[in-house]
Amino acid sequence: MLPFLLLLLPAGMMADLTSDRAALLSLRSAVGGRTLFWPTAQQNPCNWSGVQCDTTLNRVTALHLPGVSLSGQLPLGIFGNLTRLRTISLRFNSLSGPLPSDLSSCIGLRNLYLQGNRFSGALPEILFTSLRDLVRLDLAANNFSGEISNGFNNFTRLRTLYLENNKFSGSLPELEIPKLEQFNVSFNNLNGSVPKSLRSKPKESFAGNSLCGSPLDRLCPSKEDVPPAISVDLRRNRKKKNGLSGGAIAGIVIGSVLGLVVLLALLFFLCRKRRSSLKNGATKLTDAEFLGEMQLTGSNGFSLDAPATSSMMGGGNKKLVFLRNSSAIFDLEDLLRASAEVLGKGTFGTAYKAVLEGGMMMLAVKRLKDVTDSEAEFREKIEFVGAMDHQNLVPLKAYYYNKDEKLLVYDYMPMGSLSALLHGSIPSPSLISNNVV
Incomplete structure (x- = not known):
């Protein structure tokens, strides 16, 4: 009876899942790491750790392998078969080499997390014409090089673009991405002025480069930097050069140079004073406004209210502090907008499961x-x-x-509690293998 039922299944569905399994086995052979523990005797890869499938499509749609000691290069041909992937998370491993160009076959890809690896080389141009549905792109802390392409403008749904701590060079192009919320290109080899379309981003997003202009404190050099009066005087001096003595010409030149030095010293003093006032005034106002909006609400009524009082202004950090190799792929504002549910209460506080906006990440928060x-x-x-x-x-x-x-933030691990493991209430294998980004 079973063979007869198998014959009734669409041949394409079986072939597609079979090709997905073959691609995953190729990945397992090409890179080292914990993928070696995949039970390859199982014909259905949907039960393998880090692999998620869509039962309707009968295809692999997500690959979550963060921090599992993957090493080596991603060969061509893997992603050319995994064409229904929507999420790829290979962050915090030791993968190296260039990005494979067949990643462009994943035209439905929404989330790509590759931060904290050793990828190098330029980004393949074909990605900018194929992955038009990307929402989250994190390539931070790698060795990518070359110029930042204006092809990023093709990602009209992009909300997060993290390119910091790489080796990108050249100037920043105009990036007019309508939904872009999180952006960072700090600590690269970029130069020139900050494009007009990106001047609303925080100045920390551009730190560690040779960039100038708003929102940075460094002014860009231009012809307008020379005062008009001095420029006119120099032109007049050149016209009267033949009619003046050598001493008069020398006096005019020396006087002009001294005037320019005094003017530049005055501008330097004013810039330093303005920078100091911004640090001492505007930053405090921003922190106060931000702290006044801290609120986290969830399905079970979890809330965090921190009014901006003078006592809180001296109470400590106003941001999340990330430990070890953790990358700041979310911030306190993201956490405060998350939906939450109570996991349990203990002697030292209450634990919550927080789901970040858009479902991009699940966290465990201990209050x-x-x-x-x-x-x-x-x-x-x-x-x-x-x-x-x-x-x-x-x-x-x-x-x-x-x-x-006081909050502690962990990756959410849906494997049950310690009590459940000790007393025999262990979750099913499908829950254990359902890793989160």
């Missing part, structure tokens, strides 16, 4: 209570905990310290 340590004592203890590295421990990802609020 501590009755913690009276100073910021220095709290940071010392947290950094000690964050330094622990064991295969059975979920590493601490980030923390937030404030006079009234």
Whole structure:
């Protein structure tokens, strides 16, 4: 009876899932890491760790392999078969070499997380014409080089673009991406002025380059930098050169040079004073406005309210602090907009499951209570905990310290609690293999 039913299935569906399995086995052979533990005896790859499938399409649609010690190069031919992938997460591994050009076959790709590897070379131009549905693109902390292509403008749905800590060079093109919210090109080899379309981004997004212009404090050189009065005087001096003595000409030149030096010194003093006032005034106002909007609400009523009082302004960091090799792919604002549900309550506080906006990531957030340590004592203890590295421990990802609020952030691991494991209530293999980005 079973062989007869198999004959009734569409041949294309079986062939597609078979080709997906073959591509995953090619990936397993090409790179080292924990993919070696895939149970290859199973014909259905949907049960393998890190692999997700769409039961309707009967295809592999997500590949989540973050921090599993992958090494080596991604060969051509793998992604040419995995054409229904919507999410690829290979972050925090040791993959190297260029990006394979057949990644362009994944035309439905929404999320691509490759940060924290050793990829190198220029980005293949074919990606800019094929992956038009990208929403999140994180290539930070690699060795990519070449110029930043204006082909990024083809990604009209892009909300996140992280290119920091690479070796990109040249000038920044005008990137008019209507939905772009998160952007960072810091610590590359870029030069020139910041394009008009990107001047609304924070100046930290451009740090560590040779860029100039707004929003940076460094002014771009231009013809207007020379005062008009001095320019006119120099032209008149040149016209009267033949009618003046050598001493008069020397006096005019020296006077003009001294005037220019005094003017430049005055401009330098004013710029430093303006920079100081911005740091001491505008930053505090921004922090106050930001802290006044802190609110996290969820299906079970979890909320975090931190009004911008003067006591909180001196209470510690106003941002999430990321530990070890964790990359800041989200910030406090993203966390505060997340939906949340209570996982449990304990002696030291309440644990929540937080789902970031758009479902791009699930986190476990521990909200501590009755913690009276100073910021220095709290940071010392947290950094000690964050330094622990064991295969059975979920590493601490980030923390937030404030006079009234202390949060610990972990990757959400949907494998049940320690109590469930000790007393036999172990989740099904399908839940264990359902890793999150």
